Amino acid sequence: MSARPDTAVAQIVFADLQALLQRIFVRHGCRAEVAQALAFNCASAQRDGAHSHGVFRIPGYVSTLESGWVDGQAVPAVENLASGYVRVDAKGGFAQPALAAARELLVAKARSAGIAVLAIHNSHHFAALWPDVEPFADEGLVALSVVNSMTCVVPHGARQPLFGTNPIAFAAPCAGSDPIVFDMATSAMAHGDVQIAARKGELLPEGMGVDNKGEPTCDPQAILDGGALLPFGGHKGSALSMMVELLAAALTGGNFSFEFDWSQHPGAKTPWTGQLIIVIDPAKSVGNRFAERSRELVRQMQAVGLQRMPGERRFREREQSAKEGVTLTVAELEQLQGLAG
Amino acid sequence: MSARPDTAVAQIVFADLQALLQRIFVRHGCRAEVAQALAFNCASAQRDGAHSHGVFRIPGYVSTLESGWVDGQAVPAVENLASGYVRVDAKGGFAQPALAAARELLVAKARSAGIAVLAIHNSHHFAALWPDVEPFADEGLVALSVVNSMTCVVPHGARQPLFGTNPIAFAAPCAGSDPIVFDMATSAMAHGDVQIAARKGELLPEGMGVDNKGEPTCDPQAILDGGALLPFGGHKGSALSMMVELLAAALTGGNFSFEFDWSQHPGAKTPWTGQLIIVIDPAKSVGNRFAERSRELVRQMQAVGLQRMPGERRFREREQSAKEGVTLTVAELEQLQGLAG
Incomplete structure (x- = not known):
């Protein structure tokens, strides 16, 4: 399962992506050390092609910080x-x-x-x-x-x-x-990958989850809407x-x-x-x-x-990102820039 | 998978089974502390209904000790x-x-x-x-x-x-x-359970192993004869x-x-x-x-x-064994008595 963009892509140097994410975390209530740790983690995932934990997660981070549920200053x-x-x-x-x-x-x-x-x-x-x-x-x-x-x-x-x-x-x-x-x-599957499949309208393999009645389903949205994973x-x-x-x-x-x-x-x-x-x-x-x-x-x-x-795929993607920059979609980059203010 | 005997069964008090197994280990070259540790382990497995690691293993222990491959005196x-x-x-x-x-x-x-x-x-x-x-x-x-x-x-x-x-x-x-x-x-399956299924002539569920050509098989003997587990x-x-x-x-x-x-x-x-x-x-x-x-x-x-x-089944079997004795087949008990000399 991969979130490989099917639209226009942008390449960004790892350090620049990290700095951009750091600004987002600081702007949404994180102290500097927290912003640094989260930005490094999230930029690393994106760099290594682990897209379900890359910049895909940023709106969730912003949402959870704005809700007051987590303390960015802790x-x-x-x-x-x-x-x-x-x-x-x-x-x-x-x-x-x-x-x-x-x-x-x-x-x-x-x-x-x-x-x-x-x-x-x-x-x-x-x-x-x-x-x-x-x-x-x-x-x-x-x-x-x-x-x-x-x-x-x-x-x-x-x-x-x-x-x-x-x-x-x-x-x-x-x-x-x-x-x-x-x-x-x-x-059977990572939650982020279910979310990505739902966003892309893809079906899942059998055996991943059940719907809200406990019946087996291959529809990621049914798993997210009151269903569950196995x-x-x-x-x-x-x-x-x-x-x-x-x-x-x-x-x-x-x-x-x-x-x-x-x-x-x-x-x-x-x-x-x-x-x-x-x-x-x-x-x-x-x-x-x-x-x-x-x-x-x-x-x-x-x-x-x-x-x-x-885990080998991550190291290969990391090498490629070091040469060509970290890949994300233009839409994602624009969204991040908007969140960074 | 269980090795529940389909022939005549015997019940034996746990301590007696342990003592019997201990005699077998000593007779086949183990020093006292080794015999004690192995007998307790094996008798416990039999007592708890974990038959693939119970007295079923004793001929294997005897064989490996007699081969000189393992040092019972170590x-x-x-x-x-x-x-x-x-x-x-x-x-x-x-x-x-x-x-x-x-x-x-x-x-x-x-x-x-x-x-x-x-x-x-x-x-x-x-x-x-x-x-x-x-x-x-x-x-x-x-x-x-x-x-x-x-x-x-x-x-x-x-x-x-x-x-x-x-x-x-x-x-x-x-x-x-x-x-x-x-x-x-x-x-996908414990090796002992494959051996037990082979001995009983039972087929395995799909996805457990491959034969000696690497092809999927449900035949436990084919897994043992140069095949492999997944x-x-x-x-x-x-x-x-x-x-x-x-x-x-x-x-x-x-x-x-x-x-x-x-x-x-x-x-x-x-x-x-x-x-x-x-x-x-x-x-x-x-x-x-x-x-x-x-x-x-x-x-x-x-x-x-x-x-x-x-793991709960083991504790239930253990309770039952405490009341009724440890169950094994009459044939197994006779074999053990023979090995104990």
């Missing part, structure tokens, strides 16, 4: 709980600045203890998850993150939605190449989605995907939940060999015929 | 690497005694650092994975474990098998009830299986599922790989509230119509 409070444990209260703001505020401490703990966990609560996450983990792999660390979202997935064997799309992201270094990074919704992979994906609720909400002290009530905030779009990040330093047990071993696994996957590694 | 070497990191060299023995040797230290670290990791390498794992994690939840801890196995799964998008069935197991405490525990192969959930399950290789092998210093060569050991059955266990103490960030929150999630899952929690 200053996260970092607690140093133990030699392997950092907790952050995002204070009703976004998760990315909470991660940014705790990141240095988290990395120091992972390097010292061998493993460390960052538990973020009282946070809003409206972005792709891979940008949160990839930088750890760039530093030679292995990272795993989960975030719960908002009720839109029917647990396997149940009748009504309860879980969020609850993604899992993983990153690991790989010698002599880009890191291995994946980011998967535990729903987990990927039946009872297994459903169990993983449950695990994400437990790790990202119960363990952090955040809300479950079904707990928050934004009815008093028309225009609210962002799930008010929690996020967990686990970081491991492979040097503790295998010295510097991890990245070489990782490379060997990739080599063998290619030898059995794998054409494209998980 | 004494694991525990290394205390950092405040959150324990490493164990299983010395070519089984993974369960390696976990047993490091368990106390691992728990102490998790309680002190908030999170700790146990990296086992040079180990053989031939059992269900949930018995490794469930006891942590009984102590109020959250645990996640992965183990890689042996080449029998075709990566999504590839042509030949490379990954193992590579299970993921998770356990978390739940107030006023059994813990939440699941254990899933990242293959990952569950397409590219997502495949990415998780890759993650298990990285965590259980690259990170621990163990073999990938495709690396070991047992051709000099006819009768060898057990994968010689690695295992990773991550343990988190929820009390560090949310005090004693975790199990209550976990309970609330279960309550809401039931409210949307879920009839059976992941």
Whole structure:
């Protein structure tokens, strides 16, 4: 699923896109550090062809900020709980600045203890998850993150939605190449991709979701209009989605995907939940060999015929964007310029 | 898939089954602690109705021990690497005694650092994975474990098998009830269940595996005879299986599922790989509230119509076994008695 524009396209240098998005976030109530974190995340997704989390998300960000549902000025409070444990209260703001505020401490703990966990609560996450983990792999660390979202997935064997799309992201270094990074919704499809399909009037493959009567449907709009998604992979994906609720909400002290009530905030779009990040330093047990071993696994996957590694498309799109600029439609660029004022 | 005997059944008290299995392991070359760990694990699986990892496995254990491929006398070497990191060299023995040797230290670290990791390498794992994690939840801890196995799964998008069935197991405490525990192969089906279906002459559902030409098949024997399994959930399950290789092998210093060569050991059955266990103490960030929150999630899952929690069947079977004894066939019991000498 891709949001490849079918109309006139524009190319913009990554730094310029980032600056443009930063102006939008500042203009709509975010303090500088928050605007910087969100702009970098969103511009990165657009640059890497991850369009469901690229500039497509900006109207949603603006809407949720204007609704008063999320606090763009929030200053996260970092607690140093133990030699392997950092907790952050995002204070009703976004998760990315909470991660940014705790990141240095988290990395120091992972390097010292061998493993460390960052538990973020009282946070809003409206972005792709891979940008949160990839930088750890760039530093030679292995990272795993989960975030719960908002009720839109029917647990396997149940009748009504309860879980969020609850993604899992993983990153690991790989010698002599880009890191291995994946980011998967535990729903059969990411919510952003359903929205994009609905906007484009496309049908979905079978098995993605149900309508408001709980009947299977391939119509993305029926899923958005009171319907729901299914987990990927039946009872297994459903169990993983449950695990994400437990790790990202119960363990952090955040809300479950079904707990928050934004009815008093028309225009609210962002799930008010929690996020967990686990970081491991492979040097503790295998010295510097991890990245070489990782490379060997990739080599063998290619030898059995794998054409494209998980996440590889993003790195190829990133290369292309570095040469030609980041692609978006002229209409999107004009909309962004309007929002930036 | 279940191995419910269709012939005469016997009931045996759990402790007696455990003692019987222990005698078999000792008789076939295991030292006492190893025999104890394996017997408890295998008897527990049989007791809980997890028949693909119950006494069905005993002939395989005996065969692999007799082949000299695994060392039943191995004494694991525990290394205390950092405040959150324990490493164990299983010395070519089984993974369960390696976990047993490091368990106390691992728990102490998790309680002190908030999170700790146990990296086992040079180990053989031939059992269900949930018995490794469930006891942590009984102590109020959250645990996640992965183990890689042996080449029998075709990566999504590839042509030949490379990954193992590579299970993921998770356990978390739940107030006023059994813990939440699941254990899933990242293959579409567990290898033991394929073996059971083949033995019973049953066909498999579609999408489980391919034959030795790479063509889709529903014949379990065709999967076992040079064919292979597919990952569950397409590219997502495949990415998780890759993650298990990285965590259980690259990170621990163990073999990938495709690396070991047992051709000099006819009768060898057990994968010689690695295992990773991550343990988190929820009390560090949310005090004693975790199990209550976990309970609330279960309550809401039931409210949307879920009839059976992941792993719940095992606890129901366990209750029944406590009342009536552990069920196996008379033929199985006689076979076990023969192996015990």
